[in-house]
Amino acid sequence: MAVLKALVVDDASFVRDLVKRTVRQRFPVMELTEAANGKRAQSLMSRTTFDLVLCDWEMPEMTGLELLQWMREQPQYQKVPFIMITSRGDKDHVIEAVKQGVSEYLGKPFSPEGLSKKIIKVMGKRLKEAMSRSGKLMASPADAFKESASLLTQKREPAEPPKSPAVAADNPLLRGAASSPSPANKARPAKAPLSVASVRFAESTLRSVVKDITLNEVRVIAKRDQDFPGILDQAVVDIEVAEGQMARLNGYVHQLQAVDKRQDTDFVSVVVRFVDEDPQKLEDLSRFIARFRAGG
Structure with missing residues (x-):
């Protein structure tokens, strides 16, 4: 009761x-x-x-x-x-x-x-x-509650702190993702500079680049050697919407998929569906999308 x-x-x-x-x-x-x-x-x-x-x-x-x-x-x-x-x-x-x-x-x-x-x-x-x-x-x-059951999350080792976009841009992960031979990459001309995103989960942070983004979801490409989430895990996507201004978009993992059609692929595609209904966040996201479509 x-x-x-x-x-x-x-x-x-x-x-x-x-x-x-x-x-x-x-x-x-x-x-x-x-x-x-x-x-x-x-x-x-x-x-x-x-x-x-x-x-x-x-x-x-x-x-x-x-x-x-x-x-x-x-x-x-x-x-x-x-x-x-x-x-x-x-x-x-x-x-x-x-x-x-x-x-x-x-x-x-x-x-x-x-x-x-x-x-x-x-x-x-x-x-x-x-x-x-x-x-x-x-x-x-x-x-506090050491039972093995968890709600839409998986126990992982703590990840290193997220890097700022300026630091992450020099990471080999991003250069590798840009040159990945996947058909999706061939379909879209390379952007300069790449749009960097940190995708935070309960106990890890994924360093990635934005492949595509809409008001409803974002698709990022990340190197396989990182800690990946599970389907439906909570996520916060940090993206720079203007110089020195970050947007923190709440969502959940909708899809995990290998970039290449082979078992030893080096890169993984992650789709995060957004759940925010805050008009300010939608405005920030719209500005980022416009800049992303224009090629940075």
Whole structure:
């Protein structure tokens, strides 16, 4: 029987589903409600008091930061845990969220284990007691849920930190991908410079070049000697939309395919479907596509 109420806020239904499945699987004492943006969340929070809020940062109508600011002004929500789940992990954004009263900060893509640890940390004794009353056992944060099952993710060794586009452009991976003899490469004239993308997963980062991109998905080419994700794994695609300006696009792995029709191919094609509905992200993506089509 659910005894705690949690609100999941994200404009991407795919991400909301991931959060909900993880919470339901590991914390059955929580009753879940969802909202597609900050305005809807604000309306729900005005009518019902929630014990935990798990929220994205970049959303249309009202951002996660704006919702957090409003929430901390309400007497009933001044001490309620708020976990910011976002692809914006740079230092300035973390500091800003802390100033506004965020309880914890979780970067996208996230693993079920990572999300579970954050929930245990912010809910503490209250969650432990609720689980005990319901007859469920609570794992400690130290070994937080070591069960082998994972939700749409695979356990991998941590990858090296993502390189900036300026550094990655000199990587042999990109020169190799540009000269790959695949039919797809022959069909499109080579672009100069190549459009570099870092595709981040829960526990690895794929260095790649953009082969094709639309408002719905991106196809990248990556060297085979890297750690590859599984189908439906969460992904964040980092692309430079303007000089010094990065877009972080949330999505999931839709397809993995060898570039060449042979078993020892050196390159793999990865298709990531986008899930964001934020108008600003779509505008940034449109600008990148226009530049990409024009040849850089």
